[in-house]
Amino acid sequence: MNNASFDWSLVRAFLAAMDHGSLLAAARDIGTSQPTLGRHIVQLERQLAVVLFERTGRGLVPTEQALRLAETARAMEGSADRLWRLAQGAEEGGRGAVRLSASQPVACVLLPPLLARMREVLPQVTVELVVSNAVSNLLRREADIALRMVRPQQASLITRRIAQVTIGACAHRDYLHRSGTPQRPEDLGAHLLVGGDEENDVRDHAAALGIPPDTLRFGLRSDDLMAQWAAVRAGLGVGFISEYVMRTDPKVQPLLPTLKLPHFPIWLTVHREIRTSPRIRAVYDFLAEQVPVALSAQGS
Template identity: 40%
Template sequence: MNWQSVSFDWNQARAFLVTAEEGSLSAAARALGLTQPTLGRQVSALEEALGVTLFERVGRSLTLTQAGFELLEHVKSMGEAANRISLAASGQSQEIDGTVCISASDTASAFLLTPILKQLREIAPGIHMEIIATNSVSDLQQREADIAIRHVRPEQPDLTARLVRETTAHFYASKTYLNRKGRPQSANDMANHEFIAFDRPDKFLKYFTDSGLPLTESNFKLTTASGLVGWQLVRNDLGIIVMIKEIAEMFPEMEQVLPSFEPFVVPFWLATHRELHTSKRIRLVFDLLADTLSSKQLLG
C-alpha cells in the first residue's frame, strides 16, 4: 500500500505508534493517559480507514502484522515531526504561567530541589512544576522533561547544557553503626564493613576496587536502585553508602567514613532542548536552577 497517499487522523496514528512501542493496549493507554477502550477504538478506526489489520494478539501482547510494520516507519516520522513542532511552539511561548517538567535523581529531587521550588513559588506562582524523580536519563528530545539535572555531560547536539556545579561525594554511615562496627582508619579497614550498592554488586564492586578499596561481593549485603531507599537503609544502621556531601550534612546522625579517602567528584549539569530555552517560562526556571545550584549556599 502507498501510505503516503493516505490521510491520517493524528490521534489514531499516535495511538497506533504508542501501542506498537509499548506492546499492549493497557500499557499504551497508561502512557497516553487514555482509557483502554478509547485507545482501542482509535486503533480500530485507523485499521478500518486503511482497510488492513495492524496487530495480531499473542497471549496478552500485541504483535505487528506485515502491514503494521510497513506503516510504523511512516508514523514514526510523523511522531518525530510532531515533536519538533511541539518544541518549536513551546520555545516561542512567552507566557509565564504553565507547566515546567524537571527530571532529576531521586535524592536531588527530594533534598536539593525543595528550597529552589519554594523560591520559584514566590517568584512565579502561576508555574506548575512537575518533578520526575528518576535515576535514569530522561530523553529531552522526546519531551520526557523540559529541564534535566544530570551528573554526566549531555552529548546530544540539540541540547543546551551548562555545568553549574561540581561537588564531592563521600562515604557515610550512621554514628550508631560506626559505634557498633568501628571506625575505619585505612582503606584496608573498609573490608570489615557492609555497603549499600546502587547497581549490581559485581558492577558496583569494580567501581570501588578501581578506587583502591579491597572489597568483595560479600561486603554488599543490600542492593537498591533508589538513592532514597539506600540513604534510609544507612540511616537505619545497615551499612555504608556514598552520598553527596550537601545532602549528608543535613543529617547530624550521619558521619563521614574515612575522611582521608579521595572524594568522588560529582558534576551538576543543567540541560534543556535549545528550542525550549527560548521559552520565557522555561528560561526562568532554568536560570533559577542554575543560580541556586551554583551558589555556595546550596541548601539555603
C-alpha cells in the first residue's frame, strides 16, 4: 500500500470501535449504520494489512496492532478537528454557533437565565446546547465548551475550575406533613427516598451513617436527575438535590443541615484553539464570570 491510496476517513470508524467495543455502539456514535462501520473496519484492515479486532460474543477486542496504532490515529483525528476549528474561527470571526455541553440540571435550571443574559451581550452568537449527563468528547467536535462535574484528562484541553455545587437533602412540604420531618441523618431509614437506579450513592452514604442499605425504602429510583427532582416536587420522598435546583421551588424544604454530602466542582473545559476563535473565547469568558455569580446568588 502506498500513502496516496490510504483512505483517511476509515480512521474515524476504527477509533469509534476502539472507544465503544461494539459495532452497534460505534455506529451510533458517528452516525452511520452498523454494516457500514463494519465494512470500513474491514477496509482499513486490508489497507494496513493487519487485523485490528477480534470478533467475540462480547463485542470487539482490539489486537496488539490496534493498540499500537490507536495513539497515532487519535493524533490524526485531533489534527483534522484542529484544522476544521481553525478554519471556522478564521471565517466566522466573532459570529456563529457555539456548541455547549452540560448535564441536565445545569442545562435546564442554571444555564437558561445566563443564556438569556448572554444573548443581550453577545447577540451574534448562537448557542447549540448539548444536554447530556455523559461526558461529551470535545476532541471529536461533540461540543466546543463543556460544563462538567468531572475534570477531563486530555492534555489538549484547557480546563478551569470555576465553581462548586453543593448537594442537600430535601423534601416537599406535603410529604413532610404526611410522614414527618427527619431530625437526624439516622431518621432517613424511616422515610421514602428518591435516588439513583444504577448509581448507589444513596446506599453508600447510608452505610457510612450506619444505616443498613437493605433497609432503605425508595419512593422512586431513576438515574435521570431531572426525574428525581420532579419526584421530590411531587412528594414522593426525601431526595438529594443540588442546592441551586432546590431553591427554585419554595415548597421544597431543605433538611438535615448536619448531613455531610459531597461537593462537586464545576469544570469549564474548552479546546486550546480558543485563542483563534473569538466567539468561543467570548462565550468561555462569559460563563467563567457568570456561572460562579449565579451559584453564589442562589446560595445567598
